[in-house]
Amino acid sequence: MVEGTELKKRIRPGIPLREFTTFRIGGKAELFLEVHTEAELAEAVALAQAEGLPWFLLGGGSNLVVSDQGMPGLVIRNLTADSEVVDAERLSIRISSGRRLGALVELAAGHGLTGLEPMTGIPGTVGGAIYGNAGAYGRSIADLLVAATLLDPATGRIFEVAPEFFRFAYRTSRLKTDPHIILNATFRLSRGETSAIRAQMEDVLAQRHAKHPPVGIGSAGSFFKNLPPAPGETRRRPAGEVLEKAGAKQMAVGGASVFHKHANFIVNYGEASAADVRALAARLKEKVQALFGIGLEEEVLYIGS
Ligand SMILES: Cc1cc2nc3c(=O)[nH]c(=O)nc-3n(C[C@H](O)[C@H](O)[C@H](O)COP(=O)(O)OP(=O)(O)OC[C@H]3O[C@@H](n4cnc5c(N)ncnc54)[C@H](O)[C@@H]3O)c2cc1C
Structure with a gap:
């Protein structure tokens, strides 16, 4: 476990958050800290709680409009990457919340595991994707998650939950109203054919490139939620x-x-x-x-x- 004092030395004041959001917008974080392990993440939150500092957990910054006035207190940037367990028999992958969703998609493809291909090209971290139940092309994170390790910031308790905990719905989860930090998550996939998985990933990427802004133009993805399905329909209206x-x-x-x-x-x-x-x-x-x-x-x- 990293000592709070060691972590404290890495805290930097006045860091512009525009550099850490895909919109390229946002004022400064009063205090800013990057964490690389799940233990550091838990320690950083405990530190902020103990000092009475407001804090915010930043993933890939791809779903945010950060105010021009910036953020008071401590912004913790999640770069955790210590869990990575591929279980070929159970067809599951456990991964730290700070890993890129794209890295998870790639990892699955590399092991011939199918299910995540529709998520190809969604920016951000695994933690951010669970928080907002990210998804595309009819598939969302909720369909594949089987377990997660959470930290309750109020008590410091770390515990395992099943997906039901999250009360997932369209682009939302319980975490929006009941703050918990995801440390790592486990996904269940199916056995697939690597070439078919890669072909679908390329297809999804091509579709996204055709309609999304190119890299270098700031955005946070779809700005508004799609609309509830029309009467008698099942698909949401764009x-x-x-x-x-x-x-x-x-x-x-x-x-x-x-x-x-x-x-x-x-x-x-x-x-x-x-x-x-x-x-x-x-x-x-x-x-x-x-x-x-x-x-x-x-x-x-x-x-x-
Ligand atoms: C070009 C583009 C295309 C996009 N396409 C899609 C798409 O197809 N489908 C889609 O669903 N979204 C899409 N998005 C939106 C965005 O990528 C997703 O919402 C993404 O899952 C956000 O993850 P993040 O790590 O960037 O979260 P951030 O934006 O950093 O944070 C979002 C929220 O999640 C919380 N959070 C982050 N990590 C954790 C954690 N470990 N534990 C608890 N809370 C956490 C943060 O505190 C914050 O409240 C797109 C965005 C862009 C820029």
Whole structure:
């Protein structure tokens, strides 16, 4: 176990969070610490709790709009990578929450395990994906998770849970209202054919490249949640459809614009502030409400002062 004092020495003040978010937006973290093991993560949280500091756990920063005023207290960046157990008999993988979701997808493919291919190309960490029940092409994290090791930040208790704990629903989990930290997670997959797995991964990636902003253009993925299915339907209606009908693709505020290929992406071509993004999102919501009586709900999370 790393001593709190050793970890304390690694805390840095005034670190710009824009560097750690895919939107490339956000003010400074008052204090910033990168953790590399699950023990360090638990220690960092205990440290913040003991000092009475507000704290925030940052994954890949790919679902966030961080305020221009930044974050008070300690931002803990999760780079944990000490668990990695592939059980070929049980067809399962246990992995630290700070690993990239893409690394998990790759690991599964490398062992001829199928199930994660629809998640190819989703940025961020395994922990962030569980928190928001990330998914694509009809598959979500909840479909594959079989267990997780959690830390209760209030008590420091570390315990194993089954997926039911998370009360997963569309792009959400219990963790949004009942804060717990995921230290590691176990996924159950099926035996597959490596070449078929790789072909599906490439196919998914090609589809994503065709409609998503290229690397280098800031975004946090789909900005609003898709809409509940129409009566008699099972699939959610893409929020992008109503946004497009509302003329979203022509809308911008300051440096924040709606992406020309996908009306549910707000993009930062370089100079956008969090305030610009929030103002544009408010205008989009107003327009869709006024035209169609639909209340859009953000998929991205607003955080910070
Ligand atoms: C180009 C692009 C495409 C995207 N496509 C998709 C898509 O197809 N499907 C989809 O679902 N999402 C998509 N996203 C959104 C985003 O990638 C996901 O929501 C992702 O799972 C967020 O993970 P993260 O590690 O970046 O979390 P962050 O953005 O860093 O954090 C999000 C929340 O998770 C919490 N959190 C992070 N780690 C942990 C942990 N270990 N324990 C507890 N809480 C934790 C944070 O505290 C925060 O509240 C896309 C984003 C981009 C930029």
